[in-house]
Amino acid sequence: MSVAERTDGPLIALVAGEASGDNLGAALIAAIRERVPNARFVGVPGPRMREAGCEALAASDELALMGLAEILRHLPRLIGLRRRLVRELLARRPAVFVGIDAPEFNLGLAKRLKAGGLPTVQYVSPQVWAWRQGRVRGIAESCDRILCLLPFEPAFYAEHGVTARFVGHPLADQFPLEADRAGARAALGLSRDEEVIALLPGSRMGEVSRLAAPFVGAAQRIAAQRPGVTFVVPLTSASTRACFEAALGEASAVSGDVASRAGALGLSIKLLDGQSRLALAAADVVLTASGTATLETLLSQRPMVVAYQLAPLTAFLLRRLGLVKVRHFSQPNLLVGREIVPEFFQEAATPEALGAAVLQWLEQPQRLGELREAFGLVHRDLRRGGAALAAEAVLELVDLTRSQ
Structure with missing residues (x-):
C-alpha cells in the first residue's frame, strides 16, 4: 500500500536554516500535500513553512549563521538545539527527515537520526565540490540521498558513491x-x-x-x-x-x-x-x-x-x-x-x-x-518542476519506511 492510500498521514520532519530554505520548504510541503493531503510536518520551519502547516520545535532564525567563525561563536547553543531535536524526533519517529540547506547544522543532525533508524535526506547540496571536499564521506554517513539544485552536482556525488538526484531549482519555476x-x-x-x-x-x-x-x-x-x-x-x-x-x-x-x-x-x-x-x-x-x-x-x-x-x-x-x-x-x-x-x-x-x-x-x-x-x-x-521532483524523492523513502 502506498503512502497516499493510507488513512493515517505520515509525519515528515523538516529543518530549514534561513529565508531561502524556508521558501524551498514551503514549496516542498505544498508539493507533498498535493500527493498526500493528510501528511503532517514538524521541525524547524521559517514563516512560510509555518503558514503551510509545519509544527515548530524551534525558530529557523536560530540557524541563520554564516561561516566557520560565526558557527564556532554560537556552537554551545547549536549543540544544545541539535541534542533536543534528536531526542524529540527519535521519540516521535517521523517517516523521514529532510534537512533543507544549513548543512553545518543539518548534516550532524541527520547523522544522529540515521543512526537511530530514520531515513534522511539533504535538500540542497552543500558546496562540497567547491571546498572541503573531504566532507563527502560525512555526507555519505549522514544521508540516504541528496537532492541537488544544480545540474553538475550528481556527477560529483556519483564519483564518491553517494546517491544524489538533480531535481531542478524551484526558483527557476517561479520566475518568468x-x-x-x-x-x-x-x-x-x-x-x-x-x-x-x-x-x-x-x-x-x-x-x-x-x-x-x-x-x-x-x-x-x-x-x-x-x-x-x-x-x-x-x-x-x-x-x-x-x-x-x-x-x-x-x-x-x-x-x-x-x-x-x-x-x-x-x-x-x-x-x-x-x-x-x-x-x-x-x-x-x-x-x-x-x-x-x-x-x-x-x-x-x-x-x-x-x-x-x-x-x-x-x-x-x-x-x-x-x-x-x-x-x-x-x-x-x-x-x-x-x-x-x-x-x-x-x-x-x-x-x-x-x-x-x-x-x-x-x-x-x-x-x-x-x-x-x-x-x-x-x-x-x-526549470524542472523542482518542488514536485523533490516531493517524489522524499515520498519514495516514506513509502519504503511505512511498508516495512
Whole structure:
C-alpha cells in the first residue's frame, strides 16, 4: 500500500536554516500535500513553512549563521538545539527527515537520526565540490540521498558513491522567462527611463554587517559618475534594515532619517521591506552578495556584480588550509561555466572595485546580449518542476519506511 492510500498521514520532519530554505520548504510541503493531503510536518520551519502547516520545535532564525567563525561563536547553543531535536524526533519517529540547506547544522543532525533508524535526506547540496571536499564521506554517513539544485552536482556525488538526484531549482519555476521591467518599476514608483541600480547586501546579519559599508561606498562612486541614478535596496528584516541604515549614517555623519543620510552622500535611495524580486526586475544592474540572490538575479536576466565577505577568521582558514577547490564562487559563473559576471572576494570587495564594475555594465550595453542568452539557457535547464521532483524523492523513502 502506498503512502497516499493510507488513512493515517505520515509525519515528515523538516529543518530549514534561513529565508531561502524556508521558501524551498514551503514549496516542498505544498508539493507533498498535493500527493498526500493528510501528511503532517514538524521541525524547524521559517514563516512560510509555518503558514503551510509545519509544527515548530524551534525558530529557523536560530540557524541563520554564516561561516566557520560565526558557527564556532554560537556552537554551545547549536549543540544544545541539535541534542533536543534528536531526542524529540527519535521519540516521535517521523517517516523521514529532510534537512533543507544549513548543512553545518543539518548534516550532524541527520547523522544522529540515521543512526537511530530514520531515513534522511539533504535538500540542497552543500558546496562540497567547491571546498572541503573531504566532507563527502560525512555526507555519505549522514544521508540516504541528496537532492541537488544544480545540474553538475550528481556527477560529483556519483564519483564518491553517494546517491544524489538533480531535481531542478524551484526558483527557476517561479520566475518568468522574461522579467516585467515596466510593471516592476510602476509597482516601486520608479519611472520608465531612470537609471536604477539594485543593492542586495545579503539576507543575514553577518553578510549585511560586512557588505553594507562597501556597497554604500560603491553607490557614492556610481552616483558621482551617473547623476540621477536611483538605488533600490531590498532588505529582509528589521535588523538588516537597521544595519544598512547605520552604514548610511556612518558614511554621511548624519543622524537624521534615511533621506537625510542619503542626501548628504549625494544618493537617491529607496529602502524596501523585502520586494527583492521587484527590485531585480526593475534594475538595470545589480550589486549583490553571493548566495541565492545571485541566482534570482540570473533568473531576472540582469547583469550583476557579486561580492562575498566572510568573517576574517573564516577567510583566513579557507586560504591557509587550501580548502577552496573552484575558480569561481558565484552561482552564475559556476552554472555558465566561465566568468560571465565579475566577482570580488573578501578584501577585493572594495567600494572602488565594486563601483567600477557596476559602471562597466552601464557603459558597455553591448555586453548584455551575450549575458541574457547565457542566462536564458541556464533558466530553462533549471526549470524542472523542482518542488514536485523533490516531493517524489522524499515520498519514495516514506513509502519504503511505512511498508516495512
